[in-house]
Amino acid sequence: MFQKTISELSAGLRSGEFSCEELTECFLARVERYDGQLNSLVTLTRDSALAAARAADQRFKTGEVTPLTGIPYLHKDIFCTEGVRTSCGSRMLDNFIAPYDATVTQKLKDAGAVMLGKTNMDEFAMGSSNETSFYGPVRNPWDRERVPGGSSGGSAAAVAARLAPLATGTDTGGSIRQPAALCGVTGIKPTYGRVSRYGMIAFASSLDQAGAFAASAADAARLLQAMAGYDPRDSTSIDRPLEDYSAALEEDLRGLKIGLPKEYFGAGLDTGVADAVAAAVQSLTHLGAEVKDISLPNAALSVPAYYVVAPAECSSNLSRMDGVRFGYRCDNPRDLEDLYVRSRGEGFGAEVKRRILIGTYALSAGYYDAYYLKAQQVRRLIRDDFVRAFSEVDVILSPTAPAPAFRLGEKADDPVTMYLSDIYTIAVNLAGLPGMSVPAGFVGNLPVGMQLIGNYFDEGRLLNVAHRYQQVSDWHRQLPVGFEAV
């Protein structure tokens, strides 16, 4: 049952082959059996999941169902969930029980999806390896000594091990696509503004965007469909009709123009990854797509620009964590200054502190123009590169990450090297474009991801290309060893 697609699960629920409760029990059992090895969940919500499953079973009796009714999912612990701890992977919010639902949480509840629990993540989504979590690192199901990627590492690992058929994620610089690649699952980050950020704890507000993990593009399309849409509570949410993603899946790829940016295939790219992506490109040409070499001249500047913009925004976003109204508060503060300094000093981990310091520095008097303003100017150049490219091609294709999953601890002491693992994903966030990662092969035992980048609001096309590719490949159907028992 755990390897069925969402459409098969939904059909099974509709026909009465199995109930939502049975389906939920199946995945809860998998979590309880396997997550000890992965640490992909920080909170398991067994009771509320079963209650939601029983409510979904009732909905099937009345017929008021959606494609996600009764379907279990895992929720990244960055989305507020009323009555359930929302920790964001931080000691700071270890005791934070949100008094409200994020819009995404509410929409999934309304659709009748069944939340099994909350997934582990890098602290406040700051990381590319899931090693910065207060709850300890998540392990890659393909090799427990390696990282799953980050920051949505828990969601990616859990879907890879089929602890749930679906999981939510957020992506600020690659936090959905990079772990999807490293764990061999399908992940999509839509256009900035497509999914509401309300109730999603902010890392860098102008870059953050929620998205979906699933085994396949067809499954991801269903989850994204339920998450996306205009939200009056988010000023940056876009009021624009939502495309039917599932309907777009089967479009023919003949005549599709795919651009290969030369900057994304240069030095620093693992040869095994390069070979896998080249083979995937071949498959797409067999499906009728045309390939074209393109250039994104400012691509190399995306990581440095990002490491000004994102820390600047986060330094301000995290100021509300002050030990006064919620969250961690130090013991016996001597005075107000001490309350702030110690609550924040003890509540945040090292990487979060580094980024707050960098961001504070970049915005401070005398440095604003040299860092923040400069980065925002470079950001426009990066965006303009994409706009130019999309006048020539429909979709841009590249590796998602320069190498497969690295070892736990391997890059933990070297922030800059760690940051470069997002070298192919970050520009997409700076520009606000949709991007996804699709399983495209293996290097040894480790999965490789292919990144697809679309024009603004072209998520449907990305899912279409990924789906067509998945009809002629089976990388996305591979299950890591050791997770086979039902």
Add this chain to the structure above:
Amino acid sequence: MSVDKEAVGRIAHLARLGVEETEHDNYARNLSAILSFVEQLDSVDTSGVAPMAHPLDASQRLRPDEVTETDRREQFQAIAPRVEAGLYLVPKVIE
């Protein structure tokens, strides 16, 4: 741009962020590495380029002036570290 221990202290104070004295050197090294990496940005000429604060060219939407929220003090203060008589408490503030 290299950041020294003193600068780490100054920035940490601005951010009200407790950083152990013994960690200052380490952070100074990290921050210097990140900043020198970031200085690649200087390699491109951006004169005349408008800064881009936001990925989409959209403008602010306006909300009707309506009271839509009700009193939820009890729920909100249930998660607060220290409250009394409906107030959040902090160490004495001197104006």
Add this chain to the structure above:
Amino acid sequence: MAWETVIGLEIHAQLATRSKIFSGASTAYGAPPNTQACAVDLGLPGVLPVLNAEVVRMAAKFGLATHSTVARRSVFARKNYFYPDLPKGYQISQFELPVVQSGHLDIDLEDGTSKRIGITRAHLEEDAGKSLHEDFHGETGIDLNRAGTPLLEIVSEPDLRSAGEAVAYMKKIHTLVRYLEICDGNMQEGSFRCDANVSVRPVGQEAYGTRAEIKNINSFRFVERAINFEVERQIELLEGGATVVQETRLYDADRQETRPMRSKEEANDYRYFPDPDLLPLELDAAFIDAVAATLPELPDARRDRFSHDYGLSRYDAGVLTASRELADFFEQTVENAGGEGKLSANWVMGELAGRLNKEGREITASPVSPALLGGLLRRISDGTISGKIAKQVFEAIWAGEGDADTIIERKGLKQITDSGAIEQSVRDVLAANPGQVEQYKGGQEKLLGFFVGQVMKVTQGKANPGEVNKILKRLLLE
């Protein structure tokens, strides 16, 4: 040495919206602590601001009323600092591109001339909460009901040269925002307050002196006192060979002095940057035109019209237009009084104002409505009652005894204009005072007043005084 004072004011006007600037929580004053602070106002994780349309309309109104530019594009920025009444650790404000830019306002000076004061900018921002320092076992309590209340911060050029000018400017803005119905102007509740930037320089020197910023002054009287204290303090320092330190000071109303604010001792580095949760505010011509169409007649224009149409002095017209409520009251009174502008002005500024003042009431709480007052004035102008009797009738109206006609009728106060009846009373008086009549005829003409008084006494004041005079003179010649 002679010194010149240089003052710029930053006035914070709370905008009179129903809900907050970025959330749907109520702005009503006086609720129990933290009952009007929603998740957005509290800065809980993940929540987001959405801008209130009314706030933008109000700012545009102010801009149009002060000959300012209403910016087609303005940007919200974060001002970052830590303080317990600032829940997010930043205040959403406007920095580089405010919604209202470069306008002006004319103030009247005591010598009768007027002076133009530049308005540098007016920007939108959110108010902070309140710290309550009463003792909670040595701790401070934080009430965030006020957090997120919309503020328009109105920044003047350093064009003001005395405490008097500063007060005149602040009063003028106070009048204006209430005319525009964008702020209730309630200074006790903190709806209207100001910071003053004060410096002094030797007369003739062009460069400004070092300034001190005096925070949070919430009455006209305190503005005057705080500035005067500060000016004296600075002059004393400079004349004693010391220097003025650029700092933030607090006005202590009890001690009537300013002192440095400890919480602002260190120089702040606010790290302003565009708020990524809010998009640029773009206003098109249609929006601005629609706002312009809602502008009421403004105080200056109304003063000039009153002066011209009703033949009032500029000063009187200024008094009557000092608040929209008073001006409305006056105009409605005139209408009810059959167009008697001058008479209405005298009564509104005289009898009515005096009575209201005595009881500490606002014009809006007057028991004598414009209709009642106008009805009374009609009876003066048509000769039904004399001005003297009118005061008696006014008191009765104030006491709630009914309208003028009812009271005149019931108390029989109607003026006797029937010359036959008056002549009879005069004859009676003359007959009763033959000695005085003899003296009058002997040349003591000042006795006329005595006869008038006697006639009025006999008629209980109701006789038309003009008629009495005329008849007396005629009969005494007989």
